[in-house]
Amino acid sequence: MNPHLERLHPYPFEKLRQLFAGVTPNPGYAPISLGIGEPKHPTPAFIQKALTQSMAGLANYPSTHGGEPLRTAIAGWLERRYGVPPLDANTMVLPVNGSREALFAIAQCVIDPRAASANANGGALVMCPNPFYQIYEGAAYLAGAEPWFVNSVPARNFAPDYASVPDHVWARVQLLYLCSPGNPTGAVLTLDDWRQLFELADRHGFVIAADECYSEIYFGAAPPLGALEAAHQLGRSAGLRPYANLVVFSSLSKRSNVPGMRSGFVAGDPDVLKKFLLYRTYSGGAMSPPVQSASCAAWNDEAHVQENRNLYKEKFTLITPLLKQVMDVELPDAGFYLWADVRASGLSDTEFARGLYAEYNVTVLPGSYLARDAHGSNPGRNRIRMALVAEVDEGLEAANRIVQFCKDLKSSS
Numbered sequence: 001m002n003p004h005l006e007r008l009h010p011y012p013f014e015k016l017r018q019l020f021a022g023v024t025p026n027p028g029y030a031p032i033s034l035g036i037g038e039p040k041h042p043t044p045a046f047i048q049k050a051l052t053q054s055m056a057g058l059a060n061y062p063s064t065h066g067g068e069p070l071r072t073a074i075a076g077w078l079e080r081r082y083g084v085p086p087l088d089a090n091t092m093v094l095p096v097n098g099s100r101e102a103l104f105a106i107a108q109c110v111i112d113p114r115a116a117s118a119n120a121n122g123g124a125l126v127m128c129p130n131p132f133y134q135i136y137e138g139a140a141y142l143a144g145a146e147p148w149f150v151n152s153v154p155a156r157n158f159a160p161d162y163a164s165v166p167d168h169v170w171a172r173v174q175l176l177y178l179c180s181p182g183n184p185t186g187a188v189l190t191l192d193d194w195r196q197l198f199e200l201a202d203r204h205g206f207v208i209a210a211d212e213c214y215s216e217i218y219f220g221a222a223p224p225l226g227a228l229e230a231a232h233q234l235g236r237s238a239g240l241r242p243y244a245n246l247v248v249f250s251s252l253s254k255r256s257n258v259p260g261m262r263s264g265f266v267a268g269d270p271d272v273l274k275k276f277l278l279y280r281t282y283s284g285g286a287m288s289p290p291v292q293s294a295s296c297a298a299w300n301d302e303a304h305v306q307e308n309r310n311l312y313k314e315k316f317t318l319i320t321p322l323l324k325q326v327m328d329v330e331l332p333d334a335g336f337y338l339w340a341d342v343r344a345s346g347l348s349d350t351e352f353a354r355g356l357y358a359e360y361n362v363t364v365l366p367g368s369y370l371a372r373d374a375h376g377s378n379p380g381r382n383r384i385r386m387a388l389v390a391e392v393d394e395g396l397e398a399a400n401r402i403v404q405f406c407k408d409l410k411s412s413s
Helices: 003-007 012-020 045-052 055-059 068-082 099-110 113-118 134-142 191-204 227-233 252-256 270-283 289-299 303-324 349-360 392-412
Strands: 093-096 125-130 146-153 173-179 207-211 246-251 264-268 337-341 383-387
Touching (some): 003 134, 012 349, 055 289, 068 227, 068 264, 093 270, 099 134, 099 270, 125 134, 134 146, 134 173, 303 337, 303 392
Parallel strands (some): 125 146, 125 173, 207 246
Antiparallel strands (some): 337 383
């Protein structure tokens, strides 16, 4: 067996099951989960219709490269959304079966173990934000590299502190995963952040894998800055190798409420995508024709995305002030998570999650489960992640139970 499998950590939800083992939640309350970031808004009817009307495509083997209509639809969306020049849909766009599997696979394609062994400073590094989406860490281990975590800091609105990374560490990085808007913090990288990271990628030759699956859920008038958009603004979208060292990952799961459809894309540096397509030709990552047809319909429509965004705005506008009564929590830049400090309760993040589940049958995820101890701290400790993915009434009910739980703790202390 692959010895790297032994290095994988239990997934956060497995840890949560262990934390709740032996706990019987209060039967007086119906269960409400804010633990898993699974969209609960209805899938738009026109997407379902496009899927079911394309079932004849099941009789055909799909191309790993994806059909031209889908690649063109994705390229068009990127151009409209980010104001970038026209993308070559043949060389700069690759449909994938959800961003998760592609985020994992890119490390297996990018990491060069020969270069790692030749580096006098040590082996290959895959840099990740901390806290982070655990796929990044697992991909690093199974590619034969080591993860190196960059802690998110409150002073940067919980964005990773890349300026704290020593130059000798950057010299070993072959792949940089970043998530903007971030999971779980909701932080969005600035143009200055991107300028710094592009300069480092040019100097050290690593690939940037930008995870942007939360890009369409935001609360202000201006949408979050994207990686391709930043690269274009900094003069990196033209020349012989446009978007050098940069590939962007996105998905319809959150944007269009179709997590079960498993539809996303990778876009950017044509040199990286050429190799990634070769890799995926062997690994068998083709998207089914009906899903391609439904995806075309979704990428070509913005009305349903605005409706979805309005639902999240309503929830966050109502729920955040309620929770601010009892905990340190702010509206994030974007995304559908609240990242709350629970130290005022007198409990750790794990104690808070276990107690809330036992007494009020509400599930939240301890922040320490989403991070690693790195550089003297765990940036998720004493925080909880709440996924506001359910309908408004259920979210408000959960918030009111959390408020009451915190008030119970205060009155008993």
